[in-house]
Amino acid sequence: MTKSSFDPRLALSVVGGKLTGTAIRLVGRGGGTAAPGLVADKVDTGLLTKLSAQLPQGAVLVAGTNGKTTTTRMIADIFQANSWQVVHNRSGSNLVRGVVAAYLGQSTPGGHIRGDIGVIEADEAAMPELVRRIQPQVIVLNNLFRDQLDRYGELDTIAKSWQKVVAQLSPEVTLIVNADDQTLVALTDNTPATRICIGLNEAHHRLESLPHAADAAVCRVCGADLEYRALYLSHLGEWYCTGCGRERPSLAFAAGDIALHGDRNSEMTVTATDGAHRLTVGVPGLYNAYNALASAAVARAFGVPWDVITSTLTGFQSAFGRIERIQYQNRSITLALVKNPTGFNEVLRMLTAETGALRHPTIICINDLDADGRDVSWLWDVDFELLAEGTGDLFTTGIRGADMANRLKYAGVPLTRIHPLSDDLAAAFDAFIQQVPEGASAYILPSYTAMLRLRKTLADRGIVQEFWEQ
Amino acid sequence: MTMQITIGWLYGAKMNIYGDRGNVVALQQRARWRGVDAQVQEIGIGEPVPAGIDIFFWGGGQDQEQVAVAKDIAGAKGEAIREAVERGAALLSICGGYQLLGHGYQPHDGEMLGGIGVFDAISTAGPTRFIGNVTIESPRFNTLVGFENHSGLTTLQGDCQPLGKVVHGHGNNGRDGTEGAIYKNAIGCYLHGALLPKNPHLTDWLLQSGLRHRYTEVDDLTPLDDALEFLAHENALSRSRTQT
Numbered sequence: 001m002t003k004s005s006f007d008p009r010l011a012l013s014v015v016g017g018k019l020t021g022t023a024i025r026l027v028g029r030g031g032g033t034a035a036p037g038l039v040a041d042k043v044d045t046g047l048l049t050k051l052s053a054q055l056p057q058g059a060v061l062v063a064g065t066n067g068k069t070t071t072t073r074m075i076a077d078i079f080q081a082n083s084w085q086v087v088h089n090r091s092g093s094n095l096v097r098g099v100v101a102a103y104l105g106q107s108t109p110g111g112h113i114r115g116d117i118g119v120i121e122a123d124e125a126a127m128p129e130l131v132r133r134i135q136p137q138v139i140v141l142n143n144l145f146r147d148q149l150d151r152y153g154e155l156d157t158i159a160k161s162w163q164k165v166v167a168q169l170s171p172e173v174t175l176i177v178n179a180d181d182q183t184l185v186a187l188t189d190n191t192p193a194t195r196i197c198i199g200l201n202e203a204h205h206r207l208e209s210l211p212h213a214a215d216a217a218v219c220r221v222c223g224a225d226l227e228y229r230a231l232y233l234s235h236l237g238e239w240y241c242t243g244c245g246r247e248r249p250s251l252a253f254a255a256g257d258i259a260l261h262g263d264r265n266s267e268m269t270v271t272a273t274d275g276a277h278r279l280t281v282g283v284p285g286l287y288n289a290y291n292a293l294a295s296a297a298v299a300r301a302f303g304v305p306w307d308v309i310t311s312t313l314t315g316f317q318s319a320f321g322r323i324e325r326i327q328y329q330n331r332s333i334t335l336a337l338v339k340n341p342t343g344f345n346e347v348l349r350m351l352t353a354e355t356g357a358l359r360h361p362t363i364i365c366i367n368d369l370d371a372d373g374r375d376v377s378w379l380w381d382v383d384f385e386l387l388a389e390g391t392g393d394l395f396t397t398g399i400r401g402a403d404m405a406n407r408l409k410y411a412g413v414p415l416t417r418i419h420p421l422s423d424d425l426a427a428a429f430d431a432f433i434q435q436v437p438e439g440a441s442a443y444i445l446p447s448y449t450a451m452l453r454l455r456k457t458l459a460d461r462g463i464v465q466e467f468w469e470q
Numbered sequence: 471m472t473m474q475i476t477i478g479w480l481y482g483a484k485m486n487i488y489g490d491r492g493n494v495v496a497l498q499q500r501a502r503w504r505g506v507d508a509q510v511q512e513i514g515i516g517e518p519v520p521a522g523i524d525i526f527f528w529g530g531g532q533d534q535e536q537v538a539v540a541k542d543i544a545g546a547k548g549e550a551i552r553e554a555v556e557r558g559a560a561l562l563s564i565c566g567g568y569q570l571l572g573h574g575y576q577p578h579d580g581e582m583l584g585g586i587g588v589f590d591a592i593s594t595a596g597p598t599r600f601i602g603n604v605t606i607e608s609p610r611f612n613t614l615v616g617f618e619n620h621s622g623l624t625t626l627q628g629d630c631q632p633l634g635k636v637v638h639g640h641g642n643n644g645r646d647g648t649e650g651a652i653y654k655n656a657i658g659c660y661l662h663g664a665l666l667p668k669n670p671h672l673t674d675w676l677l678q679s680g681l682r683h684r685y686t687e688v689d690d691l692t693p694l695d696d697a698l699e700f701l702a703h704e705n706a707l708s709r710s711r712t713q714t
Contacts, residue, residue: 375619407667
């Protein structure tokens with residue numbers, strides 16, 4: 001199909017989808033980020049494939065439990081800085097219908113897409129279907145952690161479905177794999193695609209032992225125990241198997257000499273085949289070093305020059321709610337999304353890194369709706385024991401705020417520092433702010449739907465933008 | 471004299487899913503808060519059951535891990551656990567651990583995984599997955615709350631007593647209204663959550679049973695301030711009532 005040809009079915013589905021999105025925004029029901037895709041997809045199931053084929057630079061797809069929103073945002077920003085028009089499911093709506101909606105948003109009613117390149121964040125379960133439909137020429141596999149297991153069954157199921165997908169890729173596809181994750185290495189070992197391994201070679205920021213949230217360190221191939229020459233984050237590190245001798249492959253892109261500057265930003269050196277590149281990453285925490293590394297590897301795969309990459313990452317601002325700073329009634333508030341054990345552990349590591357303990361009042365907001373995971377047992381895999389020392393009071397709210405408060409008690413936080421508040425987020429937020437002295441700092445750590453609800457409250461008060469406006 | 475208690479955590483490295491570790495934390499903390507010194511010994515694959523375990527804990531796992539564990543539990547090791555239960559040791563098992571404490575688990579494909587027969591019960595892979603908040607009423611423990619996430623179906627046989635009757639949720643098999651099993655001081659169930667932190671009365675029963683296993687004379691446990699525990703308990707109870 002050439003770009004000028006007219007496909008009536010495609011056009012009908014684009015128009016139908018667009019109307020749905022407008023209607024939803026008009027009645028004020030939210031961003032309308034996924035429903036238009038559902039409508040358009042029903043009219044023409046080949047829509048994504050047809051629109052993707054029109055993008056001159058093709059597309060990159062990012063999958064993984066943690067960091068996919070931030071990584072795709074970094075990639076999209078780099079491409080924009082490289083003067084490419086980007087088609088991106090930026091609001092984090094990462095199922096097939098969300099991606100369809102993003103493509104629709106940049107298509108003409110005649111079924112032509114306005115853009116140079118697609119940047120797709122893929123939900124773990126939707127990844128195989130999205131790869132089939134979009135046929136991206138670069139795919140990033142970031143990591144696989146325990147997430148909302150009640151949504152997916154078990155990790156094994158995802159790993160197996162991914163393995164099937166990568167076994168069918170063509171050699172022209174570039175597969176960028178976080179080699180610090182042994183599961184991702186094992187499932188891509190026999191791929192026909194061109195595999196590029198990325199990871200950390202870092203001397204300082206290491207863990208002593210596997211955190212509780214990490215899965216058993218067992219070789220995915222032979223079942224023997226896995227050992228680490230260096231362990232960085234959850235089960236990610238320089239691993240080797242004590243049974244079959246598998247080990248982390250050599251890295252085409254390695255991040256090292258990492259300097260973490262608390263909850264502000266970080267610096268690192270990326271060593272690639274074309275030399276070493278020192279860069280600042282505008283968002284904090286070791287997990288964002290991984291995200292920045294992946295985005296740099298993607299950008300290089302598309303031939304973007306290093307100076308565009310480094311300047312974009314330096315100025316990078318994080319995705320909504322992932323980590324965000326707001327001023328409210330003369331208080332400095334840092335908002336950081338917590339959605340699974342590994343992500344939560346890294347946020348706690350970041351908040352306590354510089355002072356060794358929690359110093360500022362903090363409110364944790366836990367919901368148990370579908371998008372949060374209906375099972376709150378994951379809170380028991382987070383190492384809240386880190387908060388037992390320190391002076392910051394801990395407040396809880398959300399539908400399962402009571403579970404959170406109880407978790408803190410069993411982590412050894414003194415009862416005098418635990419304050420369960422109303423499960424109504426807006427009321428709890430106001431009560432919390434009253435407990436933060438004027439001019440002081442505070443942290444808000446919400447689960448996914450709690451974050452959306454909280455941002456709605458803040459948007460209604462004119463403090464932050466609604467997320468689909470970003 | 472400081473009292474001591476030893477918790478044996480079976481396959482903690484391999485079978486610890488959906489926050490099951492919280493149960494070990496709850497046992498340890500509630501012992502400590504009463505001045506009882508609680509030691510945790512992990513018992514992994516290839517390691518024998520040490521003497522003197524007062525409370526066993528065995529959590530759930532993913533399929534791959536359950537196969538390796540089933541092999542390991544056959545023979546002397548399973549026998550040692552069964553004997554300990556007969557002598558009055560306390561035991562809590564959840565999901566995968568519970569299944570292997572019955573006569574075994576028949577997966578969809580592959581051979582039957584043999585169990586050790588502490589409970590007169592048999593488990594098979596089912597067609598759907600039961601996921602959600604659960605409330606049960608138990609004759610001994612009154613209300614218990616947890617979160618189930620299993621496709622295995624367990625059927626109690628003979629005189630095997632259920633832990634309780636399902637009020638909200640699916641329980642052992644979604645058919646007969648039972649949840650879990652209890653034999654002497656051993657409990658098996660499908661309740662993740664984690665279970666013990668928000669059911670402190672059950673935690674204390676396990677601790678009391680463990681202490682009676684070790685010492686001939688044991689006073690009743692000192693009551694604790696359980697306000698946060700029961701706040702979480704009520705919270706889970708109301709979620710199981712309102713979920714669709």
